[in-house]
Structure formats: C-alpha cells, structure tokens
Amino acid sequence: MTHHNFAEAARRTIRLEAEAVSLLEGRIGESFDCACQLAMQCKGRVIVTGMGKSGHIGRKIAASLASTGTPSFFVHPGEASHGDLGMITDKDIVLALSNSGSTAEVITLLPLIKRMGIPLISMTGNPDSVLAQASEAHLDVSVLSEACPLGLAPTTSTTATLVMGDALAIALLEARGFTAEDFAFSHPGGALGRKLLLKVETIMHSGEALPQVKENTPLKHALLEMTTKGFGMTTVINDEGELLGVFTDGDLRRAVDQNIDINHTPIGSLTRRGCKSVHRELLAAEALKIMEDNKITALVVEDSAMHPIGVVHMHDILRAGVV
Secondary structure, three states: OOOOOHHHHHHHHHHHHHHHHHHHHHHOOHHHHHHHHHHHHOOOOEEEEEOOHHHHHHHHHHHHHHHOOOOEEEOOHHHHOOOHHHHOOOOOEEEEEEOOOOOHHHHOOHHHHHHHOOOEEEEEOOOOOHHHHOOOEEEEOOOOOOOOOOOOOOOHHHHHHHHHHHHHHHHHHHHHOOOHHHHHHHOOOOHHHHHHHOEHHHHOEOHHHOOEEEOOOEHHHHHHHHHHHOOOEEEEEOOOOOEEEEEEHHHHHHHHHOOOOOOOOEHHHOOEEOOOEEEOOOEHHHHHHHHHHHOOOEEEEEOOOOOEEEEEEHHHHHHOOOO
C-alpha cells in the first residue's frame, strides 16, 4: 500500500468547493429574482427533478423548500416518463437540475412541461444548454473544475447546486415572512418542534395537583400541602382566590431558624410576595429560561384575574424533551 497524503487531498477538495461557492454570489441577479417571483406566484407546488447525483441534491432542495414555507416535492425524471408525470398539475412549477443541461431523462420532459404551460426554472452548469435555454429562469451553477482529480465524480458541481438551492429556499422564506412557529409546524416530532410549540398549559399541574392554601392557614397545614403535592412549594391565596405569593422549602428553613410556631403561625405572614408567575400560553422553553435566570425550579401559572391555575416544574419541561 503506497503512502498517500490524505490531508492534502481533503484540503484541496474543501478549497475547490469553497471557491466555487464564492463565485455564486456574483451570479445572483435578474434570473434569480425571476425564479423567486415564479415560486411566489405559484398556486401549486415546486416540482424538483434531476437525475443521478443531481437527483440526490434535488431531493434535499425539495425538502428544504417544503420545510421553509414553499410546498415542494421531488419527482424522478425517469419515473415521470412512466406515469409519475400525473403527479404534476398545471398550477405547479418545475425546478430541473442538470449539470450538463442535457440529461436525456430531463430533456425528455420538456415538451410535456411546455404543453402543460408549466413555468420552468433550471439549475445547470451550462447556460447555453438545451435545458437552460428552455427555462423561464436559469440559475448558473457552473464550476471551474470538480474536486475529483479525474474530473468525473460530481463534487464541486453538486455542492454549488445545493448552495444555490439553499439560497432560493431562504430568499423565499424571507419573502413569505416565514416564522419560527411556522417552521415548528413542519417539524412537530423533533426537539425543535417541542421547543417552538409546547406551551405551559400542556404540561402544568392543575386542579387537585396544584399546591394551594389560604393566607390564614397555619404553617403546619401548609407544610402538609407541600408534602402531599411534592413540588417543594405551595401557592398562597387570599379569600378572593388571588395569588399573594409562594412559600418554599427555603422559606421553611428560614422559618425554623427563627423558631416559628408551626402550629399557629399563619402562612401569610411568612409568604414571599411578588413571586414569578407566567400565563398558560407561554412557551415551555420560555418558562424554562425564566427558571434558569431566577435560579428557581417551579413557576406558578396565573389566569388574567391573578388566580393561580397551575404550577409547572423544571423537571416537567425537561421530561417533555424541550432541551
């Protein structure tokens, strides 16, 4: 086995691909604007197609578009000629990928696309190719050379195409005013979705699980409420049911140091006023940050009338997989 400088080959590949990507910025102009306008005006979906490695890149571009507010899916050009073209409607637009711009399976679709009156956007490495010339908008992703020393394996060209696809997706995302919450609706199953969608009301403890005593309750009975509910704290309310504050394990230690009579001292006299509270619509991730910033492990959930309706513990948020 001959010695080979693996690191040098890797650095050369990275350098060549980085140079190719840097050239793309200078090609963003009227044609890119036209492609974005076509996508924005589309009443259907962006149908991405491409063969071989361009197809693999096309699948990723379609997924990026779909998850950032532009409905899209990938159609294999070979399968399109054998029935899958029925998946495309006259309300859609086609984004065709081909480095050469002359891939037979893609070119075969052109007459059918034109006959349906569907706008065509292309990404090719040859602005003079058949595919580029047939497009309403052509995005130039040509490269000076592939990273492959044989000039055969698609490497630099696929990277440039992928980056141009990301540029298109992000430009459309910003134009649509796509928000983090919109993004979360496309990713409800992952940690990101939970972080952006899960609200306090979903995981708070309410009803009989809420630790709650009135301000004239003796400390002894308040301690029983804390022990029973298991949060290391209890809410304290007045006769109108309004939140006055909370009493915690830390407050108990301070009360013991002062030799407080637990049988007769009303909990209201020991209650910390102005405790941290949140509303039920708050995101769980925001509630967690409030806890971290204030070095507490639980928050009271209030309604609009300042009545405690629940309590959320840090462990509830962590178990929900928000972080």
